[in-house]
Amino acid sequence: MASRLPASFTRFSAQNLAILGPLRSGAADSKADLAKVTGLSPSTITARIDELIGLGHVVEVGDGVSRGGRRPRTLALRRDAGIVGCVDLGVDRTSIGLVDLSGALLARGDLDLDISSGPDVVLAEVWSALEALLASDTEHSRRLLRGVSVGVPGPVSSESGRVVAPSRMPGWNGTDVARILGGIAGVPILVNNDANLMAVGEFASGDRMEPNQVFVKAGSGIGCGIIARGELFVGSRGAAGDISHVAVPDAPPVPCSCGRYGCLDALASGNALVRELQNAGLEVANVEAMIALARDADPVATRLLREAGSMTGGVLASIVNFFNPGRLIVGGVLSQSEVFVAGLRSTLYAQCLPMATDQLTITTPLRPGDCGLLGAGTVFLDRLFSERGL
Amino acid sequence: MASRLPASFTRFSAQNLAILGPLRSGAADSKADLAKVTGLSPSTITARIDELIGLGHVVEVGDGVSRGGRRPRTLALRRDAGIVGCVDLGVDRTSIGLVDLSGALLARGDLDLDISSGPDVVLAEVWSALEALLASDTEHSRRLLRGVSVGVPGPVSSESGRVVAPSRMPGWNGTDVARILGGIAGVPILVNNDANLMAVGEFASGDRMEPNQVFVKAGSGIGCGIIARGELFVGSRGAAGDISHVAVPDAPPVPCSCGRYGCLDALASGNALVRELQNAGLEVANVEAMIALARDADPVATRLLREAGSMTGGVLASIVNFFNPGRLIVGGVLSQSEVFVAGLRSTLYAQCLPMATDQLTITTPLRPGDCGLLGAGTVFLDRLFSERGL
DNA sequence: GCGGCTTATTCCATTATCAAACAAAGTTCC
DNA sequence: GGAACTTTGTTTGATAATGGAATAAGCCGC
Numbered sequence: 001m002a003s004r005l006p007a008s009f010t011r012f013s014a015q016n017l018a019i020l021g022p023l024r025s026g027a028a029d030s031k032a033d034l035a036k037v038t039g040l041s042p043s044t045i046t047a048r049i050d051e052l053i054g055l056g057h058v059v060e061v062g063d064g065v066s067r068g069g070r071r072p073r074t075l076a077l078r079r080d081a082g083i084v085g086c087v088d089l090g091v092d093r094t095s096i097g098l099v100d101l102s103g104a105l106l107a108r109g110d111l112d113l114d115i116s117s118g119p120d121v122v123l124a125e126v127w128s129a130l131e132a133l134l135a136s137d138t139e140h141s142r143r144l145l146r147g148v149s150v151g152v153p154g155p156v157s158s159e160s161g162r163v164v165a166p167s168r169m170p171g172w173n174g175t176d177v178a179r180i181l182g183g184i185a186g187v188p189i190l191v192n193n194d195a196n197l198m199a200v201g202e203f204a205s206g207d208r209m210e211p212n213q214v215f216v217k218a219g220s221g222i223g224c225g226i227i228a229r230g231e232l233f234v235g236s237r238g239a240a241g242d243i244s245h246v247a248v249p250d251a252p253p254v255p256c257s258c259g260r261y262g263c264l265d266a267l268a269s270g271n272a273l274v275r276e277l278q279n280a281g282l283e284v285a286n287v288e289a290m291i292a293l294a295r296d297a298d299p300v301a302t303r304l305l306r307e308a309g310s311m312t313g314g315v316l317a318s319i320v321n322f323f324n325p326g327r328l329i330v331g332g333v334l335s336q337s338e339v340f341v342a343g344l345r346s347t348l349y350a351q352c353l354p355m356a357t358d359q360l361t362i363t364t365p366l367r368p369g370d371c372g373l374l375g376a377g378t379v380f381l382d383r384l385f386s387e388r389g390l
Numbered sequence: 391m392a393s394r395l396p397a398s399f400t401r402f403s404a405q406n407l408a409i410l411g412p413l414r415s416g417a418a419d420s421k422a423d424l425a426k427v428t429g430l431s432p433s434t435i436t437a438r439i440d441e442l443i444g445l446g447h448v449v450e451v452g453d454g455v456s457r458g459g460r461r462p463r464t465l466a467l468r469r470d471a472g473i474v475g476c477v478d479l480g481v482d483r484t485s486i487g488l489v490d491l492s493g494a495l496l497a498r499g500d501l502d503l504d505i506s507s508g509p510d511v512v513l514a515e516v517w518s519a520l521e522a523l524l525a526s527d528t529e530h531s532r533r534l535l536r537g538v539s540v541g542v543p544g545p546v547s548s549e550s551g552r553v554v555a556p557s558r559m560p561g562w563n564g565t566d567v568a569r570i571l572g573g574i575a576g577v578p579i580l581v582n583n584d585a586n587l588m589a590v591g592e593f594a595s596g597d598r599m600e601p602n603q604v605f606v607k608a609g610s611g612i613g614c615g616i617i618a619r620g621e622l623f624v625g626s627r628g629a630a631g632d633i634s635h636v637a638v639p640d641a642p643p644v645p646c647s648c649g650r651y652g653c654l655d656a657l658a659s660g661n662a663l664v665r666e667l668q669n670a671g672l673e674v675a676n677v678e679a680m681i682a683l684a685r686d687a688d689p690v691a692t693r694l695l696r697e698a699g700s701m702t703g704g705v706l707a708s709i710v711n712f713f714n715p716g717r718l719i720v721g722g723v724l725s726q727s728e729v730f731v732a733g734l735r736s737t738l739y740a741q742c743l744p745m746a747t748d749q750l751t752i753t754t755p756l757r758p759g760d761c762g763l764l765g766a767g768t769v770f771l772d773r774l775f776s777e778r779g780l
Numbered sequence: 781g782c783g784g785c786t787t788a789t790t791c792c793a794t795t796a797t798c799a800a801a802c803a804a805a806g807t808t809c810c
Numbered sequence: 811g812g813a814a815c816t817t818t819g820t821t822t823g824a825t826a827a828t829g830g831a832a833t834a835a836g837c838c839g840c
Contacts (some may be wrong), residue, residue, distance in 0.1 A: 015796085032818055046820060067816020082781040155745060165745055208801045212626045224712070228618050235714025236602045239745045246708045247741055249637045249652075258743065262639075318636045318708050322614075324625025351637055353648065355545060355555055355629045405827085422787055429830045436789060453836095459786020459837040 011389035019048050020385055022100070023058065023077055025208070030064060030072030034223045049075065056081060077101055083140060085148035085185075086374035088194060089122070091115050091168050091220050092286075096129050097370075098140055099377030101384075103204065105370055106140060107133055115153070118171040123181045127189055130185075146384060148189045149376035150177055151194035153221060156239030161191055162241045167244070167257055168221050188390045190380050193234075194372055195241055199225025200232050201375025202329050202365050210326040210361075214319060215371075218312060218340070219332035220270040220287060225375075226323070232379070243319070244269075248311045250381075261337045264315050268308035270334055276304060302339055309334075309343025316344065317351035331365045392682065401779035410775055413448065413467055414492070415598070420454060420462030424657035434763050446471060467491055473530060474770045475520045475538035475575075478762035479512070480586060481505050481558050481610050482676075485759075486519050488530055488628050489767030491774075493594060496530060497523055505543070508561040513571045516540075520575075536774060539766035540567055541587040543586060548628030551581055557634070557647055557655075558611050578780045583624075584762055585631055589615025590622050591765025592719050592755050599719055600716040600751075604709060605761075608702060608730070609722035610660040610677060616713070622769070633709070634659075638701045654705050658698035660724055660775075665693060681727045692729055697722075699733025706734065707741035714746055721755045 012020060018038050022028035028037045031045045038045070054056040057078055064072040079100040080266045086105075088095040091114070097108035111129055113122055130148065134140050154166025178189040199215035207213075211230040217223050224241040226233040234240050244265035245258045256266035266272055270287035277284050277293075280300055284290045293301040320328065328348075334340045345362055352360075365371045384390050402410060408428050412418035418427045421435045428435070442448040447468055450759035454462040469490040478485040482505070487498035501519050503512055520538065524530050544556025553565045568579040589605035597603075601620040607613050614631040616623040624630050635648045646656035656662055660677035667674050667683075670690050674680045683691040710718065711745075718738075724730045735752055742750075755761045774780050 030818075042819065043821080044797055047796085067817065068807055069815085070807095070819075072818060144617065164415065165743075210626065226712075228623060229621075231619075233618060236716030237714055237745065237749055239711075239743070240714035241712065242714070242743065242746070243708070243712055245641045245743050246711050247640050247704065252805055253554065260741070314637065318633070318705065319712050320637050321629075322616075322633055322709050322712070324627055324630035324632070326626030334800085351650070353629070353632065353635050355627065356632070359627055420787075421789095424807075431789070433790080433830080434828055437827085456837050457786065458838060459784080462787060 010384070011387070012385065014387060016052060016313075017385065017387060019045070019052065020057070020077070023344075024381070024385060029074045029076065031075070032072055034075075051322070053101070071253060078141075079104070080143055082146040083134070083143040084146050084377050084384075085134075085187075086375065086376035086380075087126055087148060087150040088123075088197070089113075089115060089150065090150045090194075091153055093111050094122075094126060095373055096126060096133060097373040097377070098130075098133055099374070100383075101146075101381065103374065103377050103381055105373060105377070107137065108370070108373060109133055115168070115172070116170045119175045119177065119180055121262045123177065124184060127181060127184045145185075145187055147189060147390060148181060148185055149190045149192075149197075150181065150382035151192055151197040151372050151376050152177065153194050153223075153351040155239050155242055156191055156193050158163055158236075163191075164239075168300060190376075190383065192232075192376070192379060193223065193225070193238075195223035196225040196232055196234065197375030197379060198331055198371045199241075199329070200376065200378050201228050201367075201371035201373070202331070203227045203230075204378040205371070205374055206329075206366050207327055207361075212323070213327040213329065214323060214325045215329045215331060215365075216316065216335075217332040218268070218270070218308075218330065218334035222255045222264055222269050222332075224319075228323075238330065243315060246315050246318075249314050253312060264311065268311040269273060270332075271384065273304050277301060286334045291333070294337055294339055305334070305337050305340045306343040309337075309340035309345075310347040312340075313319075313344035313347030314351060317348050320352050320356050320360065321350065326359060326361065328360060329365055330362065331368060331371060335364045335368065395507030401777065402775065404777060405438060405669075406442060407775065407777060409435070409442065410447070410467070411504065412776060413465060414771070415592050419464045419466065422462055423466070424465075446505055469494070470529075470533055470696055471720060472536040473524070473533040474536050474767050474774075475524075475542040475577075476763040476766035476770075477520070478537060478587070478766065479503075479505060479516075479540065479542045480584075481543055484512075484516060486516060486521075487521060487760075487763035487764055487767070488523055489764070489771075490533075491536075491771065493764065493771055495763060495767070497527065498760065498763060499523055505558070505562070506560045509565045509567065509570055514574060517571065517574045532745070534573075537580065537770060537780060538571060538575055539580045539582075539587075539770035540571065541582055541584035541762050541766050543568065543584050543613075545632055546581055546583050546631050548624050548626075553581075554629075580766075580773060582622075582766070582769060583613065583628075583631070585613035586622055586624065587769060588613040588721055588755070588761045589617050589631075589719070589765065590768050591761035591763070592721070594768040595761070595764055596719075596756050597717055602713070602715045603717040603719065604706075604715045605719045605721055605755075606675045606702065606711060607704065607722040608658070608660070608698075608720065608724035610658050612654055612702065612722075614709075618713075624684050633705060636708075639704050641701060654701065658701040660722075663694050663698055667691060677723045681723070684727055684729055695724070695727050695730045696733040697725075699735075700729035700737040702730075703734035703737030704741060707738050708749065710738065710742050710746050716749060716751065718750060718752045719755055720752065721758055725754045725758065752779075 020036045034045045035042045061076045064074045079102045091319040094111045099108045154169045155164045157164045163172045177191045182189045193325045195217040199308040213227040215225040245263040253261035254266045256263035256330045412427045418424045425432045451466045454464045469492040476487040484501045484503045488496045507587045544559045547554045567581045585607040603617040605615040635653040641652040643651035644656045646653035
């Protein structure tokens with residue numbers, strides 16, 4: 001049963017990538033399509049595909065529907081030629097998953113992990129949970145683990161790959177997650193900020209026609225990921241999208257952990273809201289409880305969520321004017337609160353130029369719970385199928 | 391004397407562009423260099439270069455310095471194989487210029503033109519001034535005019551190329567500058583927002599190592615241009631960088647032309663400052679006069695400029711956090727005021743995360759008066775030497 | 781003047797690619 | 811049922827792009 005797997009991906013030639021790209025994105029699924037999409041001649045495509053089939057990267061998966069002539073033989077990547085582990089590290093909950101080489105999520109699970117236990121403890125637990133997930137299905141365990149892609153709730157330096165000055169990850173400052181986890185797992189590791197990965201995940205599984213998107217992760221903290229010209233944008237140091245400490249217009253001077261007053265994170269993050277609710281004498285354990293409270297029409301929780309949405313919308317208004325995205329995705333736990341999203345929308349529309357908003361779509365994620373994992377997988381596969389390789 | 395010029399550029403093949411790119415940017419200036427930079431073999435380079443020399447696009451311009459062996463024969467684009475007209479339309483002053491195919495500014499001039507005279511009048515005058523500039527030197531007039539690149543002080547739609555809702559260009563809404571000017575001049579026309587062009591000009595003539603830059607044009611109005619991954623970023627509708635109507639944190643509720651209160655343009659633009667000075671009883675004709683006043687230690691003008699700088703810095707702080715550029719260039723007339731720039735710097739550093747600013751360079755433009763024209767030229771040449779062609 | 785070094789060219793073998801003819805498979809429509 | 815047309819895919823031979831190796835040219839230091 002077990003067919004021979006390709007020894008390794010080493011690196012694809014630019015020509016093969018020109019073919020694998022459309023196959024991967026679904027832009028083409030037959031030789032005729034590929035010829036049209038790539039501009040190469042049919043004979044060249046035949047030669048290339050033969051090679052890729054020989055290498056075990058592509059398979060014929062049956063016939064397509066005729067469009068008035070001979071029906072095409074549909075091609076596909078060998079999704080089972082490997083598997084990628086995905087991790088979405090959260091402050092008190094971590095999601096793990098497995099994606100095949102098409103980027104589809106095969107399995108997932110959640111762990112109650114306190115990130116303040118520190119890198120060594122957390123990453124060891126993550127790895128054993130990933131191993132368990134792999135072992136839980138013979139289909140998975142038979143496949144070659146290509147690597148693991150990790151999202152962390154803090155800034156990641158684009159040079160060193162280290163976690164830098166993460167306000168919600170005590171004990172992690174300067175941690176080289178790729179080195180630690182790679183040492184345990186023995187496979188290549190990629191590390192990125194979690195909001196960045198969510199932006200990628202939502203872009204890959206959602207509207208790919210819109211090349212400029214901003215994904216806001218409004219959870220216990222607030223961050224965002226930027227897709228510019230169809231690619232993740234991380235800025236000069238990898239810190240792009242960190243809007244935690246942007247000043248909220250017309251905001252009360254609430255002190256922030258960064259030492260200043262009136263930051264978005266101190267006013268509108270899930271953490272800040274829960275704290276404020278507790279100060280008001282309500283017993284709420286976490287953000288989810290707070291949202292449930294608002295759904296039950298609790299006036300304080302509802303007001304706080306609406307105000308938080310409004311403040312977030314005010315900050316995003318500046319960003320929309322500046323960046324002019326075609327799509328804004330509101331994700332994170334807070335996006336499950338209708339009143340938060342409504343507050344965000346109304347303030348954003350009120351404070352933006354019509355030219356910036358008339359073609360702007362504001363949505364919540366297609367798969368709110370999965371887009372972080374999906375993004376982790378996509379980033380890994382994009383890299384694997386790039387000229388740079390892994 | 392007049393050597394035969396290439397009939398037309400039509401379009402370059404991808405391979406030739408791979409050679410022209412490094413030659414144009416200065417990344418290579420000999421065949422050996424090109425082989426290293428492009429990864430092509432020396433023999434291929436020889437063949438390609440022979441073809442490009444035959445086509446009249448490249449010339450040998452002498453010998454370089456030896457690096458311990460045979461000295462290289464330096465290659466260069468034929469800068470005289472054409473000329474490009476550049477226009478920087480302003481509200482009451484317009485600059486025009488000519489660049490060669492290397493992007494170097496050969497000549498420039500200024501026109502006192504009131505933009506509210508409307509597109510037909512203004513563009514006709516611009517064209518006759520350009521013709522005069524061309525005729526002023528036999529070196530220029532002999533060269534083939536490839537086209538004209540125009541910067542306008544308002545938003546330009548990336549789809550239609552039309553000027554859209556320009557608050558400082560009465561009578562221009564919906565104008566297709568390329569069609570009108572192209573009709574008069576009979577050459578290809580490119581149109582872009584002026585701040586965008588300044589960003590390109592400063593990037594091309596300045597620090598190209600830093601791929602993410604923001605250029606703020608603080609003049610009679612306030613706008614900015616964005617360089618992301620080494621390329622101009624215009625957003626989904628071409629409106630990116632329009633920060634005129636971003637809300638200033640903690641600002642007085644001054645009414646703005648857009649119908650809201652506390653916009654950056656209403657508070658910190660040159661226009662707003664002059665108006666406020668006049669309200670205070672001082673006779674100032676324009677922004678330059680105001681800056682002169684501040685240099686003479688006028689307390690009101692100085693205070694206003696510092697506050698304007700501070701407010702601009704406050705808005706830019708959000709942008710720096712979000713976009714994480716490696717370089718911020720403060721241009722426009724107001725950047726000639728030291729107190730404005732100082733106010734901007736201090737507020738920006740105060741309100742930004744250290745991670746976003748520790749590697750951030752804040753400068754004024756290398757050639758403040760020319761970067762708009764240089765950017766116009768660069769945008770045109772980039773397009774000319776692209777696969778898309780002109 | 782003689783190695784050693786960098787630069788550039790020539791020649792040849794290899795390879796990628798394309799065009800065109802051909803084959804295969806299906807649809808349409810009479 | 812069958813001719814005509816469409817779309818898909820393969821084969822074949824010709825062509826052009828490319829790389830490698832050998833060679834030549836030019837310069838430096840000793």
